[in-house]
Amino acid sequence: MRPLLYLFSLLLLGAVSPARAAPDLLIGSGSLTGVYYPAGGALCRLLARAPAKLPCQVVATGGSADNLAALSRGYLSLALVQSDVQLTTSPPPALYRLFNVHQEALTLVTRQDSGIGSLADLAGKRLDIGNPGSGDNSTMRLLLQAMAWPDETVAALSHLPGSERAQALCEGQIDAYAYVVGHPSSAISEAASLCPIRLIPVEGEAVDRLLQTHPYYQRTRIPADLYPGVDEAIKTIGMPAGLIAGPQIDEALAYRITQQVFNRLPQLRRLHPALSQLDRQQMIGEAGGLPLHPGARRFFVEQGWLPPLPAPAQHALRSP
Template sequence: MFFKSTPWVAAAAAIVMAASMPSADAANRQFVTIGTGGVTGVYYPAGVSICRMVNKTRNQHGIRCDAAATGGSVYNSNAMANGQLDVGVVQSDVGYKGWHGEPPFRDKLEQMRSLFSLHPESVTLTARKDSGITKLADLKGKRVNIGNPGSGQARTAGELLSSCGIQRSDLALWGELKASEMPDALRDNKQDAYFYVVGHPTANIKDVAVGTDINLIPLQDACVNELVNKHPYFVKSSIPGGLYKGVDKPTPTYGVKATVLTTSALPSQSAYEIVKAVFENLDKFKRLHPAFQVLEKKKMLQGLTAPLHPGAERYYREQGLM
């Protein structure tokens, strides 16, 4: 059976065809997911803050950015390599190992690319004051949270203990809790201490210090100095006093930098726009978390352990930053 075409039928058909065809805007739209870390650390607000800057100008570049809480640096690196994440916040030491194919990575992550670095992160050892822990060697026989498997902090803390002659069997408990679970474990006296590689101040430690007397343990042993001198991604650092209740003096330690990485699969223009959104709104970005207050544009090109993404490099050259 055949129907005679009428003007309204033709118009309706045109509407249906138009609705079924993607618009130019839709065709150019891109969704970018940034892998971060636990919600109580700094990586999660870092990812949220980056996406906030990117999404403010979404109508200009078509990129929609979302931040996802994840297991941390190692997870983010593998997820980017597998195409499950587009961008990830990664500790500089983990990024170095990924690019060079060193453990915990089986193969070199050849597609890894750098966008920029963020805040310095200190290796932080928080202990209950009543645990008797005042130095690294005191951890023997204690209940210590190292970090959840797949996190950069677990890798970093494990490397520190191994370098300083403390084995898994030396601890009464080798904890593998996530960052968000650590304060409650310390507060409830289920653990004596926990490692956290983080920018300061952090709500994680502020939270536990409210109801529990704590110490931040200095990490300045000879074995620590050897570790820092051995690896290019480590630097000496100090946690200022007065950030946490009961901790009035600076705590000497060492650390890494938080870096924002991606892969060569990210389109060059997308990398350009992400970097541009952060750098051209840096003053606003710095107000989104206390750890970001130390950021300076030129220093955000330091501490990168994988090659720059071409899109990021184009922006930096245009701005005279390299």
């Protein structure tokens, strides 16, 4: 599947048009089996409630890099994007971050009988790293570079859609796959329901080098007992996902969106398990390469959560 195929198909059907604004906000997410899609749906449900009453639709996409491209073309209003992709992609200056959402973790999944227990054991194996428009792909490529392996070290690199990886793993078509995802994840649960799985720790000297050269990654853990057979916490690296606004989101609308989310944060936490640990400080903190939206900043400053910018640095988006 080409990166923006799903969105282009919507265009052909008349569901989305950059020339004629749709009445609803469109939130770009990720694959149907990841956390982005239900997280986007949770945000939509929250935004549609009073007093904001901002109806929206969640759109399945190829992932973070695709979402940035779709935002810049006007196919999406908002999108979830990994913080590392925000930093390593060169989007146009009209894109802004509203706030961070859930924490994501690089998750390496294999079968219990694969003989793979560490990163080094991936040598000679068939590894799926997701489609080229996804954060899975970009993160794993950086990790493989940090490991300094020649191209032939991994027997095969594939790029399956998220919805096909669990079955491919359990049918023996691949030996492991990488997913950058919040937990618990239905994609990992699906694999565990099809065959006994193991999660591979992401640690060691190569990971240390990666963290030194790419400080937007953080050490994190996947909690124990979320999936059958995974009864210990797994060390890995991660990063937050951010809600990114396209050019059509002016200051007033960004303020309304941010206000609705933060005034109803307890309700948002209850809408999906991956959102249950949302923390206001983490959501506001710096975590990506895109600047904070002036509308979001205005709300945070009014609440006393951020200091106002010095007068020369203040800037705002104007409503069309």
